[in-house]
Amino acid sequence: MLARRAVFLALALLIAVFLTGLILGATGYIDTIISSIIDEEVRAYRQALSSSPQKPPPDELNRLVEQRKQELIAYWGMDKPWQARIIPMILNTLILNLGKTPSPEVANVAGLMPNSLISDIIAACLPRTIFMITLAEAIVILIALVVGPFVVYRIGSLIDRFIVAYAAIMNAFPIWWIALVMLLVFSYSFGVAPRQFRPVVTHINALLSGDITAFAGVLNYVWLPIITIIIVLSGPWIYSIRAMLIRIVKEDFVTAAMARGLPEKQILRRYIIRPAASPIVTNVLLGLAGTIGGYIITESVFDWPGMGTLYYAAVTSGDAQTILALTYVFTLVYVIARFILEVLYVVLDPRVRL
Amino acid sequence: MSVLSKVYDSWSWIRKEILSQVSGKVAFTLLIFLIAISLYAAFLMPPDYTKYWEVGSKWVDNPKNAPPEWASYLGYTCIPQTYYDIRALKPTVSEVSGRITLTYNITYNLEAKDFPQGMRLKVYTAVPQGVRNAKIRVDVIKPDGARLQAIIDSSIELANTSTISLTIDKFENIVSAVMSAYKDLMRVLSPEDISIFPMKYIFGNLSYSETLKRVETTPLPGKYVFLIDVSFRVFDVQPQDISRSIEKSKEFSLLITGTCYGLMGTDYKGRDLAEGLFYGFPIALTIGLLVALASTVIGVVAGLFSGYYGGFIDELIQRSVDVMGSIPLLPILILVAQSIAKTYVGEDKPIIMLTAIFTVLIVFSWGGLAIIIRSMTLSIKSELYVEAAKAVGASNLRIISKHILPQLVPYIAASLVYSTPNAILTEAGLSVLGVRHGFPTWGNILADARLNGTISQWWWVLPPGFLIALVSLTFVLLGLALEKVVEPRLRR
Numbered sequence: 038m039l040a041r042r043a044v045f046l047a048l049a050l051l052i053a054v055f056l057t058g059l060i061l062g063a064t065g066y067i068d069t070i071i072s073s074i075i076d077e078e079v080r081a082y083r084q085a086l087s088s089s090p091q092k093p094p095p096d097e098l099n100r101l102v103e104q105r106k107q108e109l110i111a112y113w114g115m116d117k118p119w120q121a122r123i124i125p126m127i128l129n130t131l132i133l134n135l136g137k138t139p140s141p142e143v144a145n146v147a148g149l150m151p152n153s154l155i156s157d158i159i160a161a162c163l164p165r166t167i168f169m170i171t172l173a174e175a176i177v178i179l180i181a182l183v184v185g186p187f188v189v190y191r192i193g194s195l196i197d198r199f200i201v202a203y204a205a206i207m208n209a210f211p212i213w214w215i216a217l218v219m220l221l222v223f224s225y226s227f228g229v230a231p232r233q234f235r236p237v238v239t240h241i242n243a244l245l246s247g248d249i250t251a252f253a254g255v256l257n258y259v260w261l262p263i264i265t266i267i268i269v270l271s272g273p274w275i276y277s278i279r280a281m282l283i284r285i286v287k288e289d290f291v292t293a294a295m296a297r298g299l300p301e302k303q304i305l306r307r308y309i310i311r312p313a314a315s316p317i318v319t320n321v322l323l324g325l326a327g328t329i330g331g332y333i334i335t336e337s338v339f340d341w342p343g344m345g346t347l348y349y350a351a352v353t354s355g356d357a358q359t360i361l362a363l364t365y366v367f368t369l370v371y372v373i374a375r376f377i378l379e380v381l382y383v384v385l386d387p388r389v390r391l
Numbered sequence: 392m393s394v395l396s397k398v399y400d401s402w403s404w405i406r407k408e409i410l411s412q413v414s415g416k417v418a419f420t421l422l423i424f425l426i427a428i429s430l431y432a433a434f435l436m437p438p439d440y441t442k443y444w445e446v447g448s449k450w451v452d453n454p455k456n457a458p459p460e461w462a463s464y465l466g467y468t469c470i471p472q473t474y475y476d477i478r479a480l481k482p483t484v485s486e487v488s489g490r491i492t493l494t495y496n497i498t499y500n501l502e503a504k505d506f507p508q509g510m511r512l513k514v515y516t517a518v519p520q521g522v523r524n525a526k527i528r529v530d531v532i533k534p535d536g537a538r539l540q541a542i543i544d545s546s547i548e549l550a551n552t553s554t555i556s557l558t559i560d561k562f563e564n565i566v567s568a569v570m571s572a573y574k575d576l577m578r579v580l581s582p583e584d585i586s587i588f589p590m591k592y593i594f595g596n597l598s599y600s601e602t603l604k605r606v607e608t609t610p611l612p613g614k615y616v617f618l619i620d621v622s623f624r625v626f627d628v629q630p631q632d633i634s635r636s637i638e639k640s641k642e643f644s645l646l647i648t649g650t651c652y653g654l655m656g657t658d659y660k661g662r663d664l665a666e667g668l669f670y671g672f673p674i675a676l677t678i679g680l681l682v683a684l685a686s687t688v689i690g691v692v693a694g695l696f697s698g699y700y701g702g703f704i705d706e707l708i709q710r711s712v713d714v715m716g717s718i719p720l721l722p723i724l725i726l727v728a729q730s731i732a733k734t735y736v737g738e739d740k741p742i743i744m745l746t747a748i749f750t751v752l753i754v755f756s757w758g759g760l761a762i763i764i765r766s767m768t769l770s771i772k773s774e775l776y777v778e779a780a781k782a783v784g785a786s787n788l789r790i791i792s793k794h795i796l797p798q799l800v801p802y803i804a805a806s807l808v809y810s811t812p813n814a815i816l817t818e819a820g821l822s823v824l825g826v827r828h829g830f831p832t833w834g835n836i837l838a839d840a841r842l843n844g845t846i847s848q849w850w851w852v853l854p855p856g857f858l859i860a861l862v863s864l865t866f867v868l869l870g871l872a873l874e875k876v877v878e879p880r881l882r883r
Binding site: 045046048049051053056057060061064065066067070178201202205206208209210211213214217218220221225233330331333334337338348349352353356360363364367368371375 | 414484502516551670710713715716717718719721722723725726727729730731733734812816819823824825846847849853854856857861863864867868871
């Protein structure tokens with residue numbers, strides 16, 4: 038059973054990467070990007086030749102330029118169909134042989150020099166996303182795990198109704214819109230939060246290299262995005278935890294336990310949390326795994342130099358290798374989380390057998 | 392009982408259940424409001440609305456980047472748009488040696504401490520035969536007594552034509568007009584600054600700052616008198632003929648462009664955002680419902696097949712759902728949209744891009760419903776009455792449509808409602824990110840704001856997102872109410 042799941046998850050991973058490659062190739066996107074790079078280089082070469090002191094005669098110049106163009110076409114593989122270029126890239130991605138990025142924008146998001154190794158760039162951006170999005174989601178989950186059981190005993194009370202209404206409203210508002218409002222209020226009207234979030238890079242780098250004092254600097258940037266995410270996501274999260282618990286609270290064995298007069302805490306721990314554990318763990322794990330690549334728009338609104346902004350920079354600059362690598366990473370994290378879940382189900386629920 | 396009446400029964404039951412809840416009532420009210428406003432907007436929508444919005448000649452006169460008029464309550468200095476229809480005014484007419492001159496006198500009261508964004512004089516009129524040439528000249532007498540002479544001074548030869556068509560919003564003569572009105576400042580005035588910012592000099596108080604070593608302009612509220620002279624060199628034409636043709640002209644107006652506009656303000660092109668938001672209603676609802684409908688239909692069909700027939704089809708559908716659930720949707724959507732944005736050229740690019748985005752969305756979003764429908768189908772299939780129906784030789788199609796489908800209606804409705812905001816949110820999210828499709832949706836207004844505006848232009852950035860949230864709130868509340876209807880059955 039587990040092996041079968043593993044096969045299908047691996048298949049999903051392969052499909053995700055191949056699908057990305059297919060989109061890049063079949064729409065002609067990478068060809069357009071490479072053609073414009075070649076045109077630009079040929080133009081620069083012609084410019085350099087014709088402004089040099091030993092300017093060749095026109096015929097010779099055209100010949101040299103044409104020769105240079107052919108070299109470039111051969112170098113970028115434009116003389117072959119797109120499949121011949123994309124498939125080696127996909128294979129390299131799968132064995133994590135990523136190479137260097139041709140795109141200065143992508144390197145810029147990471148705060149690295151152009152032509153940096155893609156693996157270095159991802160390694161630089163990953164902690165920034167973890168420090169902001171994953172951390173925020175973890176806080177939200179903690180809040181939901183505390184508040185959810187609290188309201189489940191008070192279904193229909195004022196606080197419960199407030200939570201349901203809040204969840205409904207926050208489910209409707211996209212995070213990026215609340216992020217815009219938060220920026221408008223705290224960064225522009227009150228000026229208590231930064232307007233530019235890119236400088237967080239230096240603080241996070243310092244923190245990662247062991248300088249504890251840099252924490253204050255990180256906090257200065259990170260509080261607004263984190264509070265934004267908490268405001269938006271806590272409603273739906275509490276609601277879903279509540280919904281999972283409600284189903285169990287209404288089961289006969291819980292009613293029986295209550296009738297026996299067991300203390301609330303004991304009922305919660307023994308009779309409610311245990312059967313609710315597998316759906317809750319599923320939500321928590323998949324939620325956390327989704328933070329790595331799932332908040333591209335929110336990161337972009339804050340101009341937060343994490344994985345989402347990196348992905349968008351790779352897409353806009355047409356950096357196929359980075360796009361493939363990031364798709365691979367996003368899917369890999371998710372697939373691993375799902376596999377861990379499969380193992381956990383066996384541990385959590387004795388009814389599930391290998 | 393026919394299938395339709397079964398579906399109708401189940402619908403009226405759902406409606407009753409929904410209306411018995413507070414969230415259901417709110418959702419219903421909102422929904423009716425949304426549908427009404429959408430129908431109204433769809434009815435009024437100009438033909439070829441994309442073009443109307445993108446290159447509308449209507450926007451030219453509007454102030455650019457202007458907050459709404461009610462922003463004055465929020466502390467914005469607001470100058471309203473002021474339009475004078477000169478045709479309706481009584482001119483003083485004079486005739487001197489073959490030149491008939493009509494002089495109009497307009498008093499403009501500047502109340503706020505700010506400069507108007509611009510000024511435009513527009514003439515579109517026919518003149519009687521025998522008019523050889525026309526001259527238009529505008530003088531401004533400022534509240535401080537200074538007289539800016541001939542800030543507009545144009546002359547039109549009418550040898551071959553008998554219509555005047557003229558729009559003046561640049562003031563070529565402004566430098567000399569200001570220089571001669573403020574002789575004492577002549578040496579320190581900057582001609583460049585005057586020609587770049589004429590409004591500061593027409594509507595401003597000029598003073599020389601010793602510390603900055605240049606002339607400072609501050610808004611000068613008060614009464615401004617515009618003297619508009621229109622004179623005609625005529626041959627055998629009576630003054631009243633001239634007056635009459637001006638009264639009958641298509642347009643003869645002076646517009647002082649304000650700094651605030653309408654109910655919702657304007658964007659960087661001067662487009663009326665209230666209009667864009669209004670026409671966005673039917674577009675958003677259509678997009679949302681179409682995509683939700685498509686993914687719901689696919690989900691229901693796949694789920695029914697999977698549950699009813701089982702075997703290889705079931706395995707195939709279940710594994711596909713599984714695999715798709717592991718592929719990150721948003722990155723794929725961004726990639727598809729951006730690839731098409733960069734490679735597709737053609738008039739219909741907005742539609743092609745939206746179709747591609749929504750196709751990907753539909754392909755990836757039917758899985759959840761399919762799984763629910765499958766498990767329900769499995770349990771209904773093993774009921775005795777289905778067995779009985781099979782035994783008397785009912786066809787598969789009959790069993791599905793008569794016994795299974797009607798029971799699934801609440802779930803299908805809930806799923807349809809819950810997934811309606813999906814497409815609207817996705818489209819808006821991609822637009823906010825910067826992937827432009829160009830179709831005039833709310834998301835497109837947001838994309839414009841992110842690209843050509845700043846976040847502090849709240850009247851431009853916030854309302855589209857708020858409306859998106861309102862639509863999605865309507866469907867979330869409706870979904871919540873439906874969920875309570877569905878819940879007792881879900882709990883077996």
